[in-house]
Amino acid sequence: MRPILAGLALLLALAGARADIAPTPDAGPFLATIAGLEFEIQNVEVKMPPGYTKTFEVAVLTGCTAGHANCWLAASRHLIGMEVESVDGEDLRPELGRLHQIADIFAHAKGPVKIELYRRDGGQQATVSFARR
Numbered sequence: 001m002r003p004i005l006a007g008l009a010l011l012l013a014l015a016g017a018r019a020d021i022a023p024t025p026d027a028g029p030f031l032a033t034i035a036g037l038e039f040e041i042q043n044v045e046v047k048m049p050p051g052y053t054k055t056f057e058v059a060v061l062t063g064c065t066a067g068h069a070n071c072w073l074a075a076s077r078h079l080i081g082m083e084v085e086s087v088d089g090e091d092l093r094p095e096l097g098r099l100h101q102i103a104d105i106f107a108h109a110k111g112p113v114k115i116e117l118y119r120r121d122g123g124q125q126a127t128v129s130f131a132r133r
Contacts, residue, residue, distance in 0.1 A: 026057045027097035034103050035113070035133055036068025037061060039084065041098060044120060059084040059098040061117065070130045079126060082117035089114070106132050 030041040040062045045053045060083050064071030074080060084092060087105045092098040106113050112129035119125075 023054075023056055024094040026094045027100070029097065029099050032099040032103060033065060034099075035106050035130060036065040036070040037074060037130065038063040038065070039099050039102060044083075057094060057098075059092055059102065061115075073128065073130065077126060077128060079117055079128065082119045082124070082126065085116040085118050085125075087113060087115050 026041045028041075032039050038061070040060050041057050042060045042062075043055050044058050045055050048054050060081065061074060061079055063080060064074050084098070084102065086092065087102050088109065090101070090105065092101055109132040111132070113132050114127060114129045117126045117128065
């Protein structure tokens with residue numbers, strides 16, 4: 001019985017330790033204006049059971065360049081402040097630098113670039129195609 005309890009205690013300790021491992025930090029840059037859209041890497045806190053929070057870095061559409069067609073689209077659809085989930089079907093990877101990855105996709109796109117966005121405070125989702133320039 002003692003070896004089983006000792007093994008169970010070890011597994012619980014390891015599970016707790018693994019849950020506290022910090023996510024991969026973003027390789028940067030942390031601010032970028034791409035095709036008239038302003039993006040920033042921000043920290044968000046997520047509540048995790050049982051009763052603790054974890055901080056993650058996410059790419060957020062924070063603003064846009066006035067007069068740009070993409071700015072008009074972002075503002076009219078109330079997209080400012082939403083997190084970027086994926087760009088042209090590609091998930092953003094922190095080890096590549098999320099904003100670097102977005103810029104690269106826009107630079108090499110042959111047509112409009114589809115961005116999937118998410119608003120954490122309300123669960124709103126949107127998929128929007130933006131001009132590549």
